Amino acid sequence: MKLQNSSWLKYVIAGIVVLAIVPIFFVRCTRVDSSAVGVKFNKLSLTDQGKLDATPVTGYVFYCPITTDVFTYPTFVQRVDYQPFTVTTRDAAIFTMDPTMAYYLNRDKAVDVFFKYRRDLDEIEAGYMRTVIYDAYRITANNYSSDELMANRAKFENEVRVMLDSTLTAEGFTVTEFTSQITPPESLRQMIDAKNAAVQAALKAENEVKEAEANAKIAVAKAEGDARALKIKADAEAYYNRTISASLSPLIVQEDWIEKWDGKLPSVQGGENMMPIINIKK
Numbered sequence: 001m002k003l004q005n006s007s008w009l010k011y012v013i014a015g016i017v018v019l020a021i022v023p024i025f026f027v028r029c030t031r032v033d034s035s036a037v038g039v040k041f042n043k044l045s046l047t048d049q050g051k052l053d054a055t056p057v058t059g060y061v062f063y064c065p066i067t068t069d070v071f072t073y074p075t076f077v078q079r080v081d082y083q084p085f086t087v088t089t090r091d092a093a094i095f096t097m098d099p100t101m102a103y104y105l106n107r108d109k110a111v112d113v114f115f116k117y118r119r120d121l122d123e124i125e126a127g128y129m130r131t132v133i134y135d136a137y138r139i140t141a142n143n144y145s146s147d148e149l150m151a152n153r154a155k156f157e158n159e160v161r162v163m164l165d166s167t168l169t170a171e172g173f174t175v176t177e178f179t180s181q182i183t184p185p186e187s188l189r190q191m192i193d194a195k196n197a198a199v200q201a202a203l204k205a206e207n208e209v210k211e212a213e214a215n216a217k218i219a220v221a222k223a224e225g226d227a228r229a230l231k232i233k234a235d236a237e238a239y240y241n242r243t244i245s246a247s248l249s250p251l252i253v254q255e256d257w258i259e260k261w262d263g264k265l266p267s268v269q270g271g272e273n274m275m276p277i278i279n280i281k282k
Contacts, residue, residue, distance in 0.1 A: 027063070028063060028064075029061065029063075030060075030063075031059065031060050032057055032059060033058075035074060035075060036072050036073060037056050037073055037075050037110040038058060038070045038071065039056060039057070039071045039073070040055050040061060041053060041068070041069060041071070041114070042054070043067055043069055054114065056108070056110050056111055071114055073110050073121060075104060075105050075110075077176055078102065080100065080103075080129070081100045082098070082100070082101070082133065083098075084098040087138045087141040088138075088142070089142070090144060091146055093145075093146035093149075093184070093185055095141065095182060096182075096183040097180055098182075099137075099179070100177075100180070101129075101133065102175070102177035103168065103173050103176060104173070104176065105121065106172045106173070106174060109172025116171075129168070129173075133164065136160045136163040136167070140160050143159075144156060146185075149184075157180055157182075160178075161175070161178045164178060
């Protein structure tokens, strides 16, 4: 009886040990940060034709690594600076495009993205997204001549952005920012530089003419002002001289009379209208 009890106890202990060890090998735990989304999927459902058995998860996730796995995608904004590439306009001019894009993965589309691409975001950016961006530039550039593209860069970039938004949104990605540096071919760039130089030279010449005209007007105005000032001064001097002359004339007459008087009192001739007679020296 004791032997039977002892054997039974051994089995119990062995079972407990197994139950304690099994989770170590067959149950795992991972943590999906709040700025990411995890896709917990059944490995057996990963077939090209079958439906993926997967669910989005966050926080602490327990799973059996034999049949289940967890793939994690960040959901915060990603920024990608692509290498420059060339596209051709309607008139066969070759332009270089250097795009930069910022985007994020929509959390509720994570399972679909994983099922379709089964790649992390870096690989999706380098493959699928780059192809989408290149095609958007290529298709849009074919609708422009080189002159039209140079004259309507903002319109061109907006059309590329609209095409990107439409395609990537349907795949579960939202574009938050998109910019590009557009470089024309060297021959066209030289023509543009020459045109800009000519425009600048014309503007400079026009400004110089306007400045000369302004200076001439200033000189004329100054000369007219000086002439008016001289006339006013001359008129004032003439008026002064006339005034002085008018005030001095009686005195001069009296002084001349006194100088010519012989010193004798005047004689009076009779009659009611007697008048003194003064003998003036000549």
